[in-house]
Structure formats: structure tokens, C-alpha cells
Amino acid sequence: MKTLIKWNSRLMLRDWKTRLLLIGFFVFLGSFSLLYRQQNVTLPEMQLRAEYSDAHQIFRMIPDSHFEGEIGQEVQQRLGRNSILIGLNRYIMTQREGNTVEGLEEVVSDYLNNGREMAENNLYLHEETDFESYDLLQDVYLPSIEEVEQQIAFFNALEDNNLDIEWNPYASSQILQQQVELFVTVIVFIAIALLAGDHFTKDQVKNYSVTQGLPVPFKAQWRVRSGMLWFLTWVVALGGLAASYLISLFFETSGSLNYPTEIYMNQTIRYIPLWQYSLLLIGMGMIVSFLFLLIITGLSWMIRNVYLTLFITAGLVLSYTLWQVFPPLTGWQPSFYTNSVGVLTGQMARQFQLPGIEFWRLPLIALVIWLALEGAFHYLFSLIPTQSLGLKRRETK
Amino acid sequence: MTLTITDMTVAYGDRVVLENISFTLNEGQIIGLVAPNGTGKTTLFNAIMRFIPVRSGTIEVDGTAYSAKDKDVLALHKLITFFPNQADLHENFSGTEHIQMYADMWSGKRDQVQAIIKRLEMEDYVDRKVSTYSLGMRQRLCFAMVVAADTPIMFMDEVMNGLDPENVSLVSDILIDLRRDGKIIMVASHLLDNLDEYADKVFFLKDKQLHFVFDHHVDKIDYFKLMCTQKQAEKLEESIALPEGTMHLGNSMLCIPLETLNEKEQLALYQMIRQMKDGALTVGPLGTGEYYSHLYGLELHSYDRGHEHETEPV
Structure with a gap:
């Protein structure tokens, strides 16, 4: 095994295609924070401005008569208070000092307290079913109860970690989150498909007689090569992510790696520190990418057309979209788990209305898929990769 | 093994x-x-x-x-x-x-x-x-x-x-x-x-x-191996009865087994061959090359071209 790893790693690293791809991915990932800064993003304060505007619109939409009476007045008061609180929070956000503004603490209060008060108001409004414009409130103004509860949990998480609300979407930690999400959902698949798509094909086409007949099973070579490509991909990826993060520290505020980030677990949204979220995503990406590498490297052994291999890979990565057309039966469908971000944030569970799509299932599903791949390629590697005629059965009659 | x-x-x-x-x-x-x-x-x-x-x-x-x-x-x-x-x-x-x-x-x-x-x-x-x-x-x-x-x-x-x-x-x-x-x-x-x-x-x-x-480990019989054109070989065969087992290898070699010839007959044959113009004679067992020519009918066309004017063998 040591010998196999040694010579295969030399073969891989001497290959200019592999080198250029790895360098290319490192440069792309390493400079991601610089590229991201060129992008237009909506600042949180701008989002609050929009919310502030909506809060004013609701007063115009609800007839004055509905604000009469005890309930009406209470609702009007709460809506008015919300409008003020949004304004205060927007002001706090524009000052970029943290959760309050120094010297004006008595006036603007604290972002988290304001937020909590708004959330409580909204919960109250949810309960006022006797209010005459209740439906209108539900339709155009109020976030769902789940969303309100998530907001409260988010504020609590911020307070528990003694953190300020992040005003800067270009903060290093925020870019890191965006980068990790982009990498595990798109870039990693492109990287491994390009790296492994023609891996064994090159052996068969260019180095047939030097590589056939080695006293090593193809299955061992398949595992070793997939493992090594996986290792190289992730070394470059983690290196690139680290480089990008470090570079961003020179240009932007650092943000916090403890910043609360939502994940979907036990059929509910929770908040965990950003570093834990990133590690979870990277772990999921590592598992999924290893399985895909086994598939792609194996396909490169049986298909000598790299474009076909890439096409099949793209099809597998996007196969979960099939369940938008056909009814998905269970949250154990392996195809869902190619979208790691969607699974971890609960987006997939919501989209396909399968609450069971949760990240902890991935290792179990991966184990089953891995065993299935071992079985499938056990059969395939019993065929003969002839130099010119494709695969042949080895069995004698 | x-x-x-x-x-x-x-x-x-x-x-x-x-x-x-x-x-x-x-x-x-x-x-x-x-x-x-x-x-x-x-x-x-x-x-x-x-x-x-x-x-x-x-x-x-x-x-x-x-x-x-x-x-x-x-x-x-x-x-x-x-x-x-x-x-x-x-x-x-x-x-x-x-x-x-x-x-x-x-x-x-x-x-x-x-x-x-x-x-x-x-x-x-x-x-x-x-x-x-x-x-x-x-x-x-x-x-x-x-x-x-x-x-x-x-x-x-x-x-x-x-x-x-x-x-x-x-x-x-x-x-x-x-x-x-x-x-x-x-x-x-x-x-x-x-x-x-x-x-x-x-x-x-x-x-x-x-x-x-x-x-190669089995005892072999010796041959007169004569490099000559087909015409020269035909002339030689007309002049003398060659022993059984004589082989024409393609168009460029005649192999005559010596096993059945006594010394006198071998000498006579040798003298006749010596009179041939441009013929090259070696004596010894057949090698892989000769067997190859024999089995696959190897014809050296370049040999014919190089000796196309040699029409007077004896």
C-alpha cells in the first residue's frame, strides 16, 4: 500500500493537468475574499430601511377604524413601537459601533433588546386574532411564529457569546461562510470532476502496457487514487480558504467566528457558532466528495470519454432536482445530500416538505452508498480494460 | 518452475x-x-x-x-x-x-x-x-x-x-x-x-x-546453404539430382541436406556449386532464419533485383 501511494502520488503530482488544476483552485479560493469584495451585497442597514418602510405602510393599509377599541389601540401601539424599534436598530447599525451607540445608550437602547421587544410584539400580534385586520397583518407584515422564535434564539445566541450584530457583510467571517457554502455546493464537484474525470483513462490510453499487469488489484488502485485526489483537493481547498480568510483580515473587519449561524437539527432551527457550522459543512463536503471521487475515478476506468464522465457527474450532483417533479418518498434519498448547505440549513427539508432531511443522516447514507460502490466496482474491475476495445469480460466459457 | x-x-x-x-x-x-x-x-x-x-x-x-x-x-x-x-x-x-x-x-x-x-x-x-x-x-x-x-x-x-x-x-x-x-x-x-x-x-x-x-538442444543435420537466385537453383537441379529434403527457401536460398550424401558426393556437389557465379555457400544446420523462410515462404524481392542480370549459373 505504501508503494502504491508513493508511486501514484508521484504520477499525480508530475501531471501538469493536476498541477495546474490544483494551483488554479488554490488561486481562486485564496483570492475569493478579494473577488467577493467586488460584489454588490445588500447591507443589513439597507434591509432595515426596507423593513422600516414596510412598517409605515401597514398603518396606511389598515383602516383607522380598526385601531379603535382596546384591541385596536394595543395593536396600533405595538405596531408603532415596532416602527420605532426598527428605526432605532437601523440607526445603531449605521453607526457601526456594536449593539448600541456610545453616549446614546439611554436613547437608542440596545440592538438585541430592541430586537427581542419587536419579536415579543410580533408574537402578541399573532395572538390577537380578534383584531379586524388580523389577516392583513398576517399576509403583509408579520413573520411566521417560527421565524419570530428563530429571531429570539438568534438574539439570545448573540448575547450568550457576547457578540455584536454584524453590520458588515464583507467581514472576514461572513466571507468565509459564503466561501465554504459555495465550495461545498459547487466548486468541490467541479474540482474533483476535472481532476478525476480522465484519471484511469490516461493510463489506458497513454500508459497501457506500463500500468496493466501490475501485481496490485485495480480495486486497491481505485481506492488509493480516489483517496489521494480527495486528499489533494481538500489540502488545496483548506489552504485556499485559510489564505482567503487571512487576506480578508487586512481589508475588512474580522467579524466573529463565533457568530451564530443557523442549522436545521431535530426538525428545528438552532444556532451554532460559525466555526462549528463551517466545520460541519466541510465535513459533509468531505464525505460527499469522497463518494463522488470513487464514482468519477471508477467511471474514468470504464468510460474513456471524459465529457461523458463529467456529464454523468453533473447529473448525479443535480439529481435531487428530480424530486421537484416526482414525489420524494423519504428523507433518506441520497440525492438530497449532494446539497450540503440545503440539508444543513433545513432548506431542503422545507423545499421538499420532508422534515427528516437532516445532516446527521449523511454519514449513514454515505456508508450504504460506499458499500454499494464497492460492490458495483468489484464487478466492474473483474472486467478487462483492453487497450483498444473497451471493457471485456474476463470469464472463460 | x-x-x-x-x-x-x-x-x-x-x-x-x-x-x-x-x-x-x-x-x-x-x-x-x-x-x-x-x-x-x-x-x-x-x-x-x-x-x-x-x-x-x-x-x-x-x-x-x-x-x-x-x-x-x-x-x-x-x-x-x-x-x-x-x-x-x-x-x-x-x-x-x-x-x-x-x-x-x-x-x-x-x-x-x-x-x-x-x-x-x-x-x-x-x-x-x-x-x-x-x-x-x-x-x-x-x-x-x-x-x-x-x-x-x-x-x-x-x-x-x-x-x-x-x-x-x-x-x-x-x-x-x-x-x-x-x-x-x-x-x-x-x-x-x-x-x-x-x-x-x-x-x-x-x-x-x-x-x-x-x-536448439536436439542434434541437427548439416546443410549446404546456397544463396542464389531461383534461376541458378533451377539450373543446379537440372545438372545434378539433389537429395531428398532439399528445400527452396523463398527465392534466395537453396538448402541441401548432407545427411544422405557421402563425402565424395558432397565434394562433387561442392565443386559444382563453386562454379556458380555470385553464389554464396555456407555449411551448417538450419537456423531460425531458414526455418522462418521455409515456413512462411519469405521472398526477398530485393535479392531478385540485385541479381536480375545473373542468368549464367554454371
Whole structure:
């Protein structure tokens, strides 16, 4: 095994295609924070401005008569208070000092307290079913109860970690989150498909007689090569992510790696520190990418057309979209788990209305898929990769 | 150690390439494998290595049959190395790395790598990238790789291709050394005279079968081997009754067995041949080259062209 790893790693690293791809991915990932800064993003304060505007619109939409009476007045008061609180929070956000503004603490209060008060108001409004414009409130103004509860949990998480609300979407930690999400959902698949798509094909086409007949099973070579490509991909990826993060520290505020980030677990949204979220995503990406590498490297052994291999890979990565057309039966469908971000944030569970799509299932599903791949390629590697005629059965009659 | 092939038939679809091939090779043997291009030499190697499907037949080493099952194929590949094609070398590897790789993969004897390089006189180029090598350099490297693998059975397909006479001699010497070490070596080659220098037996493939085995260890009869044109041969036959077993090899050689001729008759025949203009005579047993001409009807058209004015033989 040591010998196999040694010579295969030399073969891989001497290959200019592999080198250029790895360098290319490192440069792309390493400079991601610089590229991201060129992008237009909506600042949180701008989002609050929009919310502030909506809060004013609701007063115009609800007839004055509905604000009469005890309930009406209470609702009007709460809506008015919300409008003020949004304004205060927007002001706090524009000052970029943290959760309050120094010297004006008595006036603007604290972002988290304001937020909590708004959330409580909204919960109250949810309960006022006797209010005459209740439906209108539900339709155009109020976030769902789940969303309100998530907001409260988010504020609590911020307070528990003694953190300020992040005003800067270009903060290093925020870019890191965006980068990790982009990498595990798109870039990693492109990287491994390009790296492994023609891996064994090159052996068969260019180095047939030097590589056939080695006293090593193809299955061992398949595992070793997939493992090594996986290792190289992730070394470059983690290196690139680290480089990008470090570079961003020179240009932007650092943000916090403890910043609360939502994940979907036990059929509910929770908040965990950003570093834990990133590690979870990277772990999921590592598992999924290893399985895909086994598939792609194996396909490169049986298909000598790299474009076909890439096409099949793209099809597998996007196969979960099939369940938008056909009814998905269970949250154990392996195809869902190619979208790691969607699974971890609960987006997939919501989209396909399968609450069971949760990240902890991935290792179990991966184990089953891995065993299935071992079985499938056990059969395939019993065929003969002839130099010119494709695969042949080895069995004698 | 023995390698025994029994009733091996190989076909590409309906086209049968080899049929009922059977032979046994013993340790310390070099076997030449001879046939015109496209008659199945490489196919035979590929079939024994199980690089191609075998329709029927068995492959045994030391009496143990190696079937087409993965486990058996792997075990077989531990015993046999197949001479690589020089075009298949890794262009961005050095020669030393190739040799080390084969040593690591098979024998694990890395300490012998430098000795092999020295023996094959490759020191001056072996550390350069293969992409800079000439044909002959690559061929020597391929040979060195198989030597480094040090398996008990070695298939040397077209091993002398692209080698100059000096290197042909060098490789031949090493083949003889390997035989001394007890290796079973099959050499497919078109250098027929060279095969006679070291091969214990030469296998001739013809009509999909192992048509003839030329055994160098069996006593052979002497021949007058006369290089001449067909017209000269015809004139000679008109002048004297040649003994039974006389062979026309293609259009350029007449082989007359001496076994049935007494000394006087041999002398008379010799004197008659001496009168021929431009005829070249050698005396000795038939070699692989002569058998090749005989079996495959080799005609040297260039010989005809060079002697087209020679019409007066006697």
C-alpha cells in the first residue's frame, strides 16, 4: 500500500493537468475574499430601511377604524413601537459601533433588546386574532411564529457569546461562510470532476502496457487514487480558504467566528457558532466528495470519454432536482445530500416538505452508498480494460 | 518452475486468432517466439497474462491452474512481467524512477536498480526525463524495468526493437544471465539470427497454431546453404539430382541436406556449386532464419533485383 501511494502520488503530482488544476483552485479560493469584495451585497442597514418602510405602510393599509377599541389601540401601539424599534436598530447599525451607540445608550437602547421587544410584539400580534385586520397583518407584515422564535434564539445566541450584530457583510467571517457554502455546493464537484474525470483513462490510453499487469488489484488502485485526489483537493481547498480568510483580515473587519449561524437539527432551527457550522459543512463536503471521487475515478476506468464522465457527474450532483417533479418518498434519498448547505440549513427539508432531511443522516447514507460502490466496482474491475476495445469480460466459457 | 499452457484458444468475436496452443516451459529456458506480424505473438502473451479474454484453455504455473478469477489473475501477475511498450512510458518520469517503480511493485529489490542501470550502460541518461529519450534508450529502459521486476517468468515482446547491434548484444547477454538465474523467458523477435544465439527453443506460430518448435538442444543435420537466385537453383537441379529434403527457401536460398550424401558426393556437389557465379555457400544446420523462410515462404524481392542480370549459373 505504501508503494502504491508513493508511486501514484508521484504520477499525480508530475501531471501538469493536476498541477495546474490544483494551483488554479488554490488561486481562486485564496483570492475569493478579494473577488467577493467586488460584489454588490445588500447591507443589513439597507434591509432595515426596507423593513422600516414596510412598517409605515401597514398603518396606511389598515383602516383607522380598526385601531379603535382596546384591541385596536394595543395593536396600533405595538405596531408603532415596532416602527420605532426598527428605526432605532437601523440607526445603531449605521453607526457601526456594536449593539448600541456610545453616549446614546439611554436613547437608542440596545440592538438585541430592541430586537427581542419587536419579536415579543410580533408574537402578541399573532395572538390577537380578534383584531379586524388580523389577516392583513398576517399576509403583509408579520413573520411566521417560527421565524419570530428563530429571531429570539438568534438574539439570545448573540448575547450568550457576547457578540455584536454584524453590520458588515464583507467581514472576514461572513466571507468565509459564503466561501465554504459555495465550495461545498459547487466548486468541490467541479474540482474533483476535472481532476478525476480522465484519471484511469490516461493510463489506458497513454500508459497501457506500463500500468496493466501490475501485481496490485485495480480495486486497491481505485481506492488509493480516489483517496489521494480527495486528499489533494481538500489540502488545496483548506489552504485556499485559510489564505482567503487571512487576506480578508487586512481589508475588512474580522467579524466573529463565533457568530451564530443557523442549522436545521431535530426538525428545528438552532444556532451554532460559525466555526462549528463551517466545520460541519466541510465535513459533509468531505464525505460527499469522497463518494463522488470513487464514482468519477471508477467511471474514468470504464468510460474513456471524459465529457461523458463529467456529464454523468453533473447529473448525479443535480439529481435531487428530480424530486421537484416526482414525489420524494423519504428523507433518506441520497440525492438530497449532494446539497450540503440545503440539508444543513433545513432548506431542503422545507423545499421538499420532508422534515427528516437532516445532516446527521449523511454519514449513514454515505456508508450504504460506499458499500454499494464497492460492490458495483468489484464487478466492474473483474472486467478487462483492453487497450483498444473497451471493457471485456474476463470469464472463460 | 514450469509454465504450462494447454489447449488455449483465443478469438476476437468470431475471428479465431490462436487455436489449441499447448506447450510447457521449464525454468532456465529462453523461448523464441517467431511469426510474421499480425499472426498472434502479442496476442499469445496477452492471453497468458489474461489481458484479453481466453475462449478456452488453461494456464498453469508449477501445476497450479490460474483461472480468470481476480485472485488468480493477480497471483499470475506477481509471477509474470510483460515487456512494456516504449510508447507507454511516463514521459515526465525519469528512467531511474521507472526502474525503481517496477522494482518496488514486484520484487522490492531497490538495491539492484543501480546495478541494472550500470549493466545496461544507462548511467549517462537514466536520470533524465523519458521525454528526452531516443527509441533505443527507451527500449533499454523497458528491458531494465522487466529485469528489475525480477519475476520468475518474463515475456519480452519485440525486445530488440530499435536497438543498435551493440545493445542487441548487451541485451542478449543479460537474457543469458537471466536464464542462468532460472528465469523462464519468452522472447518475441524478428532478429532471427540473434534468437539462435540464446534461445533454447523457437516457437513458430502459423495458421493460428503452434506450428513448429525448433529445438536448439536436439542434434541437427548439416546443410549446404546456397544463396542464389531461383534461376541458378533451377539450373543446379537440372545438372545434378539433389537429395531428398532439399528445400527452396523463398527465392534466395537453396538448402541441401548432407545427411544422405557421402563425402565424395558432397565434394562433387561442392565443386559444382563453386562454379556458380555470385553464389554464396555456407555449411551448417538450419537456423531460425531458414526455418522462418521455409515456413512462411519469405521472398526477398530485393535479392531478385540485385541479381536480375545473373542468368549464367554454371
